[in-house]
Amino acid sequence: MNILLLGANGQLGRSFVEQGPLAELGSLTCASRDGRRFDGANIEVANFAQPDSLRALLDRIEPQIIINTAAYTAVDRAESEEALAHCINGEAVGHLGEWARRHRALVVHYSSDYVFDGNAARPYTVRAPTNPLGAYGRSKLAGELALQASGAQHFTFRTAWVYGAKGQNFLRTMLRLGTERDLLKVVADQRGTPTPTRVIVDGTIVALQHWLAAAPEARAQMEGTYHLVTRGETTWHGFASAIFELAQTQGVLNRRPFVEAITAAEYPSPARRPAYSILDTRCFEERFAVTLPVWQDGLIAVMHELAFKDSETPC
Template identity: 60%
Template sequence: MKILLLGANGQLGRSFVEDGRLAKMGRLATASRDGRRFDGEAIAAVDLSLPDTLVGALEALRPDVIVNAAAYTAVDRAEQEESLATRINGEAVGLLGQWAHQHGALVVHFSTDYVFDGLAAAAYRTSDPTGPLSAYGRSKLAGERALAASGADHMVFRTAWVYAAHGHNFLRTMLRLGGTRDVLDVVSDQHGAPTSTDVIVEGTFIALKAWSDADAVRRNSMRGIHHLVASGVTTWHGFAEAIFAAAGERRMLDRTPEVRAIDTARFPTPARRPAWSVLDNRDMVEHFGYRPPAWQDALGRVMDRLAAA
């Protein structure tokens, strides 16, 4: 089995590479926008904003499985670059699906809680109506729809509040700021489940294994959208407090800053964020037998790696 991983230098793509299990499933090819990987290896150059590079790579590599970890993720900048965000997150995903449909390949794609309006009072199911508030959310929803319309075999994993021990994310920002500031103001009226890339990689691997072992009837039930986030719920303020508590336990900071709770109105951003980003995970249990860990446990494992680095 040939597997193509797009976006190998991104937060999620790098986690797939470092985890190593995709490479054990079959022949793994990785790709990045500039043709270089984070570890210096020369790899395929694929830029989702340039469709010719995408189609050319697919024709050259002929993968059986395409894992698309590439995306436009600059949420606020997307308000001024919606056409670019849509080209990468929407149109390019449709091209992946069209090629996969023509060649009998499977597409694994990652989407976001931002496809919802955040007005729910209970965890969002995969069947709940969408209503993105931002250009980024609209671009990701366009990708979901384009992939479904392509007719390709596909699994879409919606996730939220993603972080890792590497890359640009809330966890690393808090640790950086916490080392220089006595007080931090963090939003406390947005709710979700902080999800480490470990959780996403684990869930994706289990789903791919289930797909490879299933017959046609079983595969049909696996197609479509799934929610893949850590279990539980907190706020950005709660997440920040947990980060600093974990850092203190591991003696990663000389001091622990005060974390003050503020409302979203006091921290305006160009893109509107959903106030409620809680996604229902039961689908992962029902279809793949995977119950994502509590967000606190997943955070602890990432903090252990950072403390040991």
């Protein structure tokens, strides 16, 4: 079975490569925007800004499973580059779906809590009405809809507040700033679920194993949209406070800055973000018979990884 991993250099793509589970399922081909992998290896080129170019790669590799972790993720920049965000997150995903439908391949795609407006008072179910607040959310919703409309077999996993020991993310920014500053002001009126890449990789593999073991009719019932995030909830301020507490006790940082709670209004940014980003994961957990970890356990595992990383600095 041929598996194509798109976006191999992003946080999630890199986690797939480093954790190694896809290579156990089949013959894995990786692709990135420029054909270089994070470790210097030469891999395939897949530039989502030129959606038409993806077809030639797909025709050559002939994947039975396409894992798409590539995305335009610059939430604030998307406000001034909406056409590009839409091309990468929407149009290109539609092209993947079209090819997959014609070749009976499965597309595994990732979307975002930003497809919701954050006005809810209880966790969003997978069927809750979407209403993105900004250009990034609109582009991610366009991708979801394009994939559905393509008629391809697919999983869309909506996730949120993604981070890991590597890549660009909130945790690593906090650890860097924590070495430089005594006081950090962090937003305390946006709620979400910090989700390590490892949880998304593990969850994806469990879903794939169920899908591969199922008969065609059962596969069709299984496919669709799921929420794949950790359990529980916190704010960015709560997450930052937990990061510094753990970083100090695990020896990742030898100091702990004061973390002051501020409102989103006190930290203006080009894109509006949902105030409440909690996704209901029951469909995923029931369908694939797993219990997702609480966000605190996810953080402990990532901090452990940072604490025991050989010579590399954490940020």
